[in-house]
Amino acid sequence: MSGQGAEQRLRGRAPECQVLHSLIADVRSGDGSRVLVLRGEAGVGKTALLDEVHAQATGFRVVAVSGVESDMELAFAGLQQLCAPLMNHLEELPEPQREALNVAFGRGIGDTPDRFLVGLAGLSLLAAAADEQPLLCIVDDAQWLDQVTQQTLGFIARRLLAEPVALVFAVREHPEVLAGLPELAVEGLSDTDARELLDSVMVGAIDPRVRDRIVAETRGIPLAILEVPRSVSATELAGGFWISGKRSSSAAVEHGFVRRIQALPAPTRQLLLLAAAEPIGDAALFMRAAAHLGVPVDELTPAEDDGLIEFGPRMRFHHPLIRSAAYRAAELGDRRAAHRALADATDPQADPDRRAWHAANAAVGPDDSVADELERSAARAQTRGGIAAAATFLERATALTADPARRVSRALAAAQAKRDVAASDAAHELLAVAELGRPSDFQRAVITRLRAQMSFVRSRAGEPGAPQLADTATPLLDAARQLDGVDDYSSRESFLEAIAALMYAGRLAEPDALTLAADAARAALRDVTELPRPVDYLLRGIAERIAGGVHEGAAGMRTALQAMCDQAETDESAVGRWLKVPGFPIMQETCAHELWDEVSLFKLSSAAVRHARAAGALAGLPRALVYRAGVHLVSGEFASAAQLLEEADSITAATGHLSPVRYHALLLAAWRGDAAEAGRLLDGAAADGVARGEGRLLGLTGYAAAILYNGLGRYQEAFTAASTACEYEDFGIYGWCAFELVEAATRTGDGETAAHALDMLAERAGASGTDWGLGALANARAMMADDDAAEALFTEAIERLGRTRIVVHLARTRLLYGEWLRRVNRRTDARSQLTEANEMFTRIGAQAFAERARRELVATGEKVRKQQAGTNSDLTAQEAQIARLAADGLTNQEIGAQLFISTHTVEWHLRKVFVKLGITSRRQLRTVSWAS
Incomplete structure (x- = not known):
């Protein structure tokens, strides 16, 4: 259809139609995928615009789904409806994705799939279908899709890139649904267009003043205008009577539908209510339920004649507001009767979950048998990965449970499920319900812990209104004490969570809070021998x-880390359990840092990423990626660290979660030595830390600033930053802070502070027994030693660090050794060390330290040109990551599965990689230098 034709059919929508036409044209031309969210109030014309984009999509395969207003939540129901026409491509998916989709859709039995693995499977299915011809996916009334479908489609929309797929949503004014995706606001028509639309549907003349009043009060909403001839009497229109303020909202339009419905015969109203209560629109089910009510289906004819509903293979209301009007206008008893008829007409074997839900809505009071059915439905939903659906079933089961003890346990189970889908308000309400019963001591402890866990997660994510991190520790400690002797496993995890919360709170908590929490944990473990x-x-x-x-x-x-390393090799599922415990990754990483244990860091961070990728555990993958990025950072693999941090941020955005400050992103910026960029990040992180009470972040920014300024040779600023960092012992980074303070203090002539910092470092690194810790300590001692002792200490440091993968500290040692050699006038020896340091820093991208080494070389009489840091190509972080995996021999399908992108996107990136590197085959990736 031409643009002019569309304008004639969609009065006043030329700009919107142009956007939609361009979207289809871009996908048709092979310019990758396009995503668009049409957002506007009910009746504004979003569905008409979806019809227009469908009409434009000649040569496209079109699949569609429409959400239906209902309080029934069935896991992946919307996604299954959208994907149903494409399931002939299922065998083209990798086996883990295929199995995840089968389980999610109830087509197979298997382990509960991660919802984001289901999302990747959906992405792969769309991409496979688009191989044959471009694909248009239309999603109307997205706000009414089941929650897990909303989340999954949002994930797919954010991961589409190179596929010839157009994904167009229509959603009402629900800002949280599909937030962050490209949007087109759909608003009311202009006054001129609204007048023309009104004139086009009026049979007779209309008073101009009435027409202008109608246009003003409908605010140009097309549905409200189109309903005027049906909902306003001829007397009102001809005589100029217009009831002010009743036509300006969707509620007013719905009221007009209610008036039309109330004018219908009673049997017709019964059938309309029955159709409104059944969200899937199954005509066969509708007819069986009508028989249970004893109402002939022919009684629906007046509603069909009035343009309210269409009776075909699917029951279809002409607008969602008609459905809601038919349901809300009915008496409560009539609604229950409709749901009872639907429950009786639903096959308990083929569709037990819908039957249970209708039975629940038919209940007039507590009904334990229906509650039992709902609980079984919840278990089925959890098996399919539909935690949101399980939470809804359990919530309703709680309300229908008569037995007080079972009501408490169901409320707790529902609260946990609500917590898992980030519905914290509903979770808190359910916990209050549990408290109103007679919870056992154990259940009270669980209630306390759940509340505290939610607060901790909200605080870490920086959610508005979240409590300070230190405030989340007290209830976690209370829960740990209450669980002690009742559920020791949960008790110890709660102690660990409380300590983690206080470690994050750091210097912003009460001075003795962390020690008191540790004392409590030790007391609980005092008599435990095994x-x-x-x-x-x-x-x-x-x-x-x-x-x-x-x-x-x-x-x-050490025992813990060794046991975890051993378990990670034999039981990958254990890694998944660790990632689910709030605060656990930082505890694991902190212990390895505290012990200067690089072996555990490498093993455990690798296991975390490997498990998260293999299991499709996308919720925990960002934490695992950041953990691993820190290992790449100290190994001098800055490009790899940047790739993982970027991937973590993109996944966090795609999953719709808030992202906490990435500690390693700050350290990476500091090591790279860009003063302006690093300074901006550090200032923002420090302000963020103060805002949510995350004192550890203040210590980290001090440490990172000290690295930055020591690299730049701005030693007084480094001294100030390191001194601030060392004012509080942030476990896992304090020893590193002390090292920076030794260097800054020796350079500023503060021997007393340097000696104290060296003592602090010796107590920690000296007791480690590792080459990393002892090498760093030897380096620090060399900075303060007299000339007779310095060389031996520098040599020891280089030997020890040379046996590790801690490249950044080895390069620092060579730089410091070279500077000392130059100061004692051993220029030839100095050039050797400084040249090696300069090359190492340049190769890894530590620009400030590289420049510092270059200046020292010039001072020895060496002529050295400034070198460009990092790689010799302009690959993006994701291109470099894909190139690395391809060079390792992974197929495009395997790369896509690891990175949660489609095979199309992998191919698209690789084509760009080949052009940038001037190569023509994957084999050549192994022979070119393209990343550090």
Whole structure:
């Protein structure tokens, strides 16, 4: 259809039609995918615009789904409807994705799939279908799709890139639904267009003053205008009577539909209510239910004649507001009767979940048998990965449970499910319901812990109105004490969560809060002789270290890390459990840092990423990626660290979660040495830390600033930053802060501070027994040693660090050694060390340190040109990551599965990689230098 034709059919929508036409044209031309969200109030014309984009999509395969207003939540129901016509491509998907989709759609039995693995499967299915011809996916009334379908389609929309797919949504004014995707606001018609539309539907003349009043009060909403001839009497129109203020909203339009429905015969109204109560529009089910009510289906004819409903293979209301009007206008007893008829007409074997839901809505009071059915439906939903649906079933089961004890347990189960889908308000309401019963001591502890966990997660994510991090620790400790002796596993995890919360709170918590929490944990473990899990050893070790001082806890932490490394090799599912415990990753990483244990860091971070990718555990993958990015950072693999951090941010955005400050992103910026960019990030992070009470972030920014300024040779600023960082012992980074303070203090002539910092470092790194810790300590001692002792210490540091993968510290040692050699006038030896340092810093991208090494080389008489840091190509982070995986021999399908993108997108990126690197084959990727 031409633009002019569309304008004639869609009066006043030329700009919107142009956007839609361009969207289809872009996809048709092979310019990748396009996503658009049409957002506007009910009746504004979104569905008409979807019809227009459908009409434009000649040569496209079109699939569509429309949400229906209902309080029934069936997991993946909307996604299944959208994908149903494409299931002939299912065999083209990798096996894990195929199995996940089969389980989610109830077509197979298997492990509960991660919802984002289902999302990747959906993405792959769309991409496979688009191989044959361009694909248009239309999603109307997205706000009424089941929650997991909303989330999954949002994920797919954010991961589409190179596929010839157009994905167009229509959604009412629900800002949280599909937030962040490209939008087109659909508003009321202009006054001129609204007048013309009104004139076109009026049979007779209309008073001009009435016409202008109608246009003003309908605000140009097309549905409101089109309903005027049906909902306003001829007397009102001809005589100039117009009831002010009743036509300006969707509620007013719905009221007009109610008036039309109330004018119908009683049997017709019964059938309209029956159709409104059944959201899937199954005509066969409708007829069976009508028979249960004893109302002939022919009684629906007056409603069809009035243009309210269409009776075909699917029952279709002509507008969603008609459905809501038919349902809300009915008496409560009539609604229950309709749901009872639908429950009786639904096959309990083929569709037990819908039957249970209708039975629940038919109940006049508590009904344990219906509640039991709902609980079984919840279990089925959880098996399919539909936690939101399970939460809804359990919530309703709670309301229908007569037995007080079972009501408490169901309320707790519902609250946990609501918590898991980030519906914290509903979770808190359910916890209040549980408290109103007679919860056991154990259940009270669970209630306390759930509330505290939600607060902790909200605080870490920086949600508006979230409590300060330190405030989340007290209830976690209360829960840990209450669970002690009742559920020791949960008790120890709660102690660990409380300590993690206080570690994050750091210097912004009460001075002795962390020590008191550690004392409480030690007391709970005092009489325990056998600890069954690595996490228990971790708790004992970290509690002993905090409460007992720097010389305590090492044995427990080492035992825990070794056990975790062993378990990661034999039981990958254990890694998944670790990632689910709030605060656990930081505890694991902190212990490895505290012990200067690079082996555990490498093994455990690799296992975390490997598990998250293999299992499709996208919710935990960002944490695993950031964990691994820190290992790449200290290994001098800045490009790899940047790739993982970027991937973590893109996945967090795609999943719709808030992203906490990435600690390693700050350190990466500091090591790269761009003062302006790093300064901006550090200032923002410090302000963010103060805002949510995350004192650890203040310590981290001080440490990162010290790295930045030591690299730039701005030693006084480095001294200030490192001194601030060392004012509080942030476990896992304090030893590193002390190292920076030793260098800054020696350069500013503050020997006393340098000596104190060296003592702090010696107590920690000196007791580590690792080449990393002892190498860093030897380097720090060399900075303060006299000339007779310095060389031996520098040599020891280089030997020890050379046996590790900690490249950044080895390069720092060579730089410091070279600077000392130049100061003692051994220029030839100095050039050797400084040249090596300069090349290492340049290769990894540490620009400030590289420039510092270059200046020292010039001072030795060497002529050295400034070099460009990092790689010799302009690959983006994702291009470099894809190139690396392709060079390792992975297929495009395997790369897509790892990175949660489609095969199309992998191919698209690889074509760009080949052009940028001047190569023509994957084999050549192994022979060119393109990333550090």
